[in-house]
Amino acid sequence: MLVPALICAGICVVLMRLGLFSLFFLVPLGFSAVVYGATVAWIAFVMAVLGNGVLTVALSPGGLAGVGLDLLYFTVLAKGFTWIMAGNPPWDAIPALPSVRTLFRLVIASVAVAIMFLATTYWFGRDGFSAFAPRIDPLVSAYINSMAGGDAVRQSFLEQTLTTERVIEMVVAITIRGGALFSSVFLLFFSRQMAFLMARLFRRKGNGTGDLSGFFAPRRTILFLSFGLLAILFGRTLSLQVVEIAAWNLLVMCALMFLAQGGGVVLFNLARKPMPLLLRMLLGVLFAIVVFSPGINAVALGVLLALGIVENWFPMRTVKPPQGM
Secondary structure (H helix, E strand, O other): OHHHHHHHHHHHHHHHOOHHHHHHOOHHHHHHHHHHOHHHHHHHHHHHHHHHHHHHHHHOOOOHHHHHHHHHHHHHHHHHHHHHHHOOOOOOOOOOOOOOOHHHHHHHHHHHHHHHHHHHHHHHOOOHHHHHHHHHHHHHHHHHHHHHOOOHHHHHHHHHHOOHHHHHHHHHHHHHHHHHHHHHHHHHHHHHHHHHHHHHHHOOOOOOOOOHHHOOOOOOHHHHHHHHHHHHHHHHHOOOHHHHHHHHHHHHHHHHHHHHHHHHHHHHHHHOOOOOHHHHHHHHHHHHHHHOOOOHHHHHHHHHHHHHHHOOOOOOOOOOOOOOO
């Protein structure tokens, strides 16, 4: 029990410090939950937090604020993800604590991560997003030069309209209106699916399938989606920014649920057709290319979102499988 937990925790901490590979740092914790069970997963979480804490204090060149931010970021994400994958800790001090459906654990953890991100950005960054201005300036200048194409008049117009301050304002507006929440959901859901994939590749048997084809959004999601749209209009009309921001985040969460349901429709119908393993892997690669291709991904995601919404009235899965989330 301790050996697999230690290995998974070690890989988690190492991945966290490998640049682009840090995107996968939660996957070992999910792998431990799928293959070895909840107890091993929570032990791995504790070990990973301790290991990350030691390395952060020993290697971090920043001050106390930087160390605190790193520890908070790692702990909140790791604990939220372990809870998603393994449920309540086996040593929970409240035995009567009810079990929460995986979907709602994902929602709660994503909201917590988004709030942490926004709070730490403003708290540790002092001036908030303005602290990133020196990094944004060169990017804005390069974009203006490429768009101007040597035209002095066009370049002057772009320099006046596309300033670093306006870019920061736009980033802030998007982030607080669902951007942070979307990023949190994407990271946690991506890590979850990768954990199940790794379990299939390295271990034939695991606890659960992680199959998206069995996912159905809660029945009242369409009502919350409609309410979110109305609340956005209400907030903008009366200049109630707090209402508008909350409504945008509600809308993003509902849209993501329907997006997942639309993906479930596609996967369910593909699974009914006999297909060699190689072709299934190629389809998975193609799906990843589509998701990360600008322009194409907007159309593809729009289609999946529409499928998820339409299925509320026109069932597209003839035999409703058990819910996977």
